Amino acid sequence: MKRSLMGRLWPNLVAVVIFVFCVFPVYWMFATAFKPTGDIIAEDPVWFPTNATLEHFKTAIDADHFWTMVGNSVIVTVLAVVFSLIIGVTAAFALARMRFKGRRGFIIGFMLAQMAPWEVMVIAIYIIVRDADMLNSLIPLTLFYMVMILPFTLLTLRGFVAAVPKELEESAMVDGCTRMQAFRRVILPLLAPGLMSTSLFGFITAWNEFPLALVLNKEAEAKTLPIWLSSFQTAFGDDWGATMAAASLFAVPILVLFVFLQRRAVAGLTDGAVKG
Amino acid sequence: MTVQKTERPPSGPTEVQTPEGGPRPSDPRKEPRRLAGLTPYLLLAPAIVATLLLLGWPLVNNGILSFQNLNMRQFILHLTEWNGFDNYKDVLTGEDFWRVTGRSVVFTAVNVVLIMALGTLVGLLLARLGRKMRTFLLLGLVLAWAMPVVAASTVYQWLFAQRFGVVNWILAKIGFESMADHDWLATQYSTFFVVLLLIVWMSIPFVAINLYAATTTIPKELYEAAALDGAGAIKQFTQVTLPYLKPFLYATTFLEIIWVFKAFVQVFTINEGGPDRLTEILPVYAYIEGMGNQHFGMGAAIALLTIIILLAITSFYLRIVLKQEEDEL
Numbered sequence: 001m002k003r004s005l006m007g008r009l010w011p012n013l014v015a016v017v018i019f020v021f022c023v024f025p026v027y028w029m030f031a032t033a034f035k036p037t038g039d040i041i042a043e044d045p046v047w048f049p050t051n052a053t054l055e056h057f058k059t060a061i062d063a064d065h066f067w068t069m070v071g072n073s074v075i076v077t078v079l080a081v082v083f084s085l086i087i088g089v090t091a092a093f094a095l096a097r098m099r100f101k102g103r104r105g106f107i108i109g110f111m112l113a114q115m116a117p118w119e120v121m122v123i124a125i126y127i128i129v130r131d132a133d134m135l136n137s138l139i140p141l142t143l144f145y146m147v148m149i150l151p152f153t154l155l156t157l158r159g160f161v162a163a164v165p166k167e168l169e170e171s172a173m174v175d176g177c178t179r180m181q182a183f184r185r186v187i188l189p190l191l192a193p194g195l196m197s198t199s200l201f202g203f204i205t206a207w208n209e210f211p212l213a214l215v216l217n218k219e220a221e222a223k224t225l226p227i228w229l230s231s232f233q234t235a236f237g238d239d240w241g242a243t244m245a246a247a248s249l250f251a252v253p254i255l256v257l258f259v260f261l262q263r264r265a266v267a268g269l270t271d272g273a274v275k276g
Numbered sequence: 277m278t279v280q281k282t283e284r285p286p287s288g289p290t291e292v293q294t295p296e297g298g299p300r301p302s303d304p305r306k307e308p309r310r311l312a313g314l315t316p317y318l319l320l321a322p323a324i325v326a327t328l329l330l331l332g333w334p335l336v337n338n339g340i341l342s343f344q345n346l347n348m349r350q351f352i353l354h355l356t357e358w359n360g361f362d363n364y365k366d367v368l369t370g371e372d373f374w375r376v377t378g379r380s381v382v383f384t385a386v387n388v389v390l391i392m393a394l395g396t397l398v399g400l401l402l403a404r405l406g407r408k409m410r411t412f413l414l415l416g417l418v419l420a421w422a423m424p425v426v427a428a429s430t431v432y433q434w435l436f437a438q439r440f441g442v443v444n445w446i447l448a449k450i451g452f453e454s455m456a457d458h459d460w461l462a463t464q465y466s467t468f469f470v471v472l473l474l475i476v477w478m479s480i481p482f483v484a485i486n487l488y489a490a491t492t493t494i495p496k497e498l499y500e501a502a503a504l505d506g507a508g509a510i511k512q513f514t515q516v517t518l519p520y521l522k523p524f525l526y527a528t529t530f531l532e533i534i535w536v537f538k539a540f541v542q543v544f545t546i547n548e549g550g551p552d553r554l555t556e557i558l559p560v561y562a563y564i565e566g567m568g569n570q571h572f573g574m575g576a577a578i579a580l581l582t583i584i585i586l587l588a589i590t591s592f593y594l595r596i597v598l599k600q601e602e603d604e605l
Binding site: 018019023026028032041091100103106109111122124127147208210215226229230233244254255257 | 326433440583
């Protein structure tokens with residue numbers, strides 16, 4: 001009896017320890033962002049922001065060009081995701097539904113492209129963009145982000161298209177639709193959840209991208225938020241309150257998206273497990 | 277990079293497809309045969325053109341640059357000076373490259389071993405927990421997983437800050453008085469320790485959550501059969517769980533190797549490869565040599581050598597993935 005009680009207790013204890021390890025940095029970011037500076041530099045840490053203040057968020061938002069950079073990040077991210085969805089869904093349809101020469105080769109090619117070493121190619125990309133006279137522009141960033149998320153979008157959507165029963169499409173065609181119409185009216189609506197999760201993953205990649213943005217857009221007007229955040233500490237010295245407020249502002253959209261998305265992803269995985 | 281983490285995401289149940297074999301008799305509108313044959317290529321064209329242009333061209337360009345003597349002067353004057361294999365000769369005969377490569381390999385190995393071991397343990401723990409506790413732990417894992425890498429690295433700088441950093445405070449409290457004012461980013465190993473902790477923290481959720489999801493697909497009968505044969509908990513693990521999860525563990529390990537090997541952002545944002553360039557791993561080394569010191573040709577040569585190493589790792593990974601998806605392709 002005693003053993004089974006212990007046997008039930010220890011996994012829960014370990015789980016609590018792991019939970020704290022996972023969550024503490026995230027908690028500490030938010031907690032610091034809300035603490036008055038006096039509490040942040042107290043001799044003993046103040047574990048909970050009892051005298052919560054918004055002054056650090058104000059400092060972060062009042063920083064030069066903050067809203068320009070928010071705008072830049074939003075534009076680049078949204079456009080990259082939209083373009084890659086448009087290009088990706090048509091290609092996914094071909095790869096999932098048609099048989100043609102080289103199909104397997106294309107799939108392997110995109111799998112390889114998914115592992116592309118973007119971190120290492122910054123020098124070559126920098127020279128190309130400079131020669132095209134496009135440094136400090138949002139266009140190259142948008143295009144590169146689009147291609148960065150394209151293989152993932154395309155390969156994932158391929159799975160979603162393949163999961164739509166072929167009969168639906170065929171019966172639409174019997175009812176007089178062309179193949180394209182059948183795709184648009186029957187398959188596309190059914191792909192909505194797939195489009196949703198792939199675009200969220202794409203959004204996260206583009207929103208977070210660091211090396212290319214660092215190299216290509218050095219002028220404040222053309223910077224994106226990750227670069228702003230990483231240079232924040234240099235600009236504000238040891239103003240940890242403002243830095244953590246900035247980090248919180250940057251992270252919140254992703255944290256919200258991810259928690260929402262994770263439920264879908266896990267549901268999708270278990271669905272696949274049950275049906276597969 | 278964080279996001280590529282979600283490599284095998286909610287792709288629904290995929291069905292084995294039947295060959296297309298041209299228009300069927302039941303199709304009401306038969307497209308002209310020749311056009312129908314071209315359709316898949318037309319649908320694929322935008323994706324292929326974009327990828328070749330924006331991924332292929334930088335790769336080729338990197339190769340071209342690596343055979344050029346391209347420093348600040350040539351860069352400003354737009355000069356093209358070919359120097360054959362000089363960059364490679366310099367890189368491969370110099371000490372730095374081999375030192376950085378060795379460091380990258382050890383760094384990757386330590387990270388991946390920790391990530392896989394701890395991630396697997398947490399995944400198995402998830403499977404053992406009750407429903408409420410599991411949801412609770414999953415929430416924690418998802419929060420760590422979701423933290424954007426630049427935000428996370430800023431937080432880690434704050435956790436390990438010399439003054440008022442909470443880690444130093446705790447260490448001093450539990451008896452390591454000398455740690456009260458410790459500067460973590462002053463030496464090579466302690467900087468690597470902070471980076472390592474950051475990477476392990478960010479990576480465990482992916483392994484744990486996916487491993488847990490994989491364990492839920494193991495048929496219960498296998499355990500029952502093993503129990504009938506008198507296998508204990510450990511034996512059940514080594515003889516049922518492990519073999520069943522083997523393909524998954526292989527693929528995940530390779531993915532983690534690739535990701536950690538390329539971990540530019542974590543290393544760069546924590547301390548830009550410092551102190552004294554002692555925490556540069558290959559991608560950071562290529563960046564600092566190429567962009568920072570403006571030896572663009574040299575940087576491109578280092579980048580190409582890094583890509584070759586990555587390609588070797590990737591091809592192993594692809595072979596496994598392709599084997600798994602054989603019937604799906």
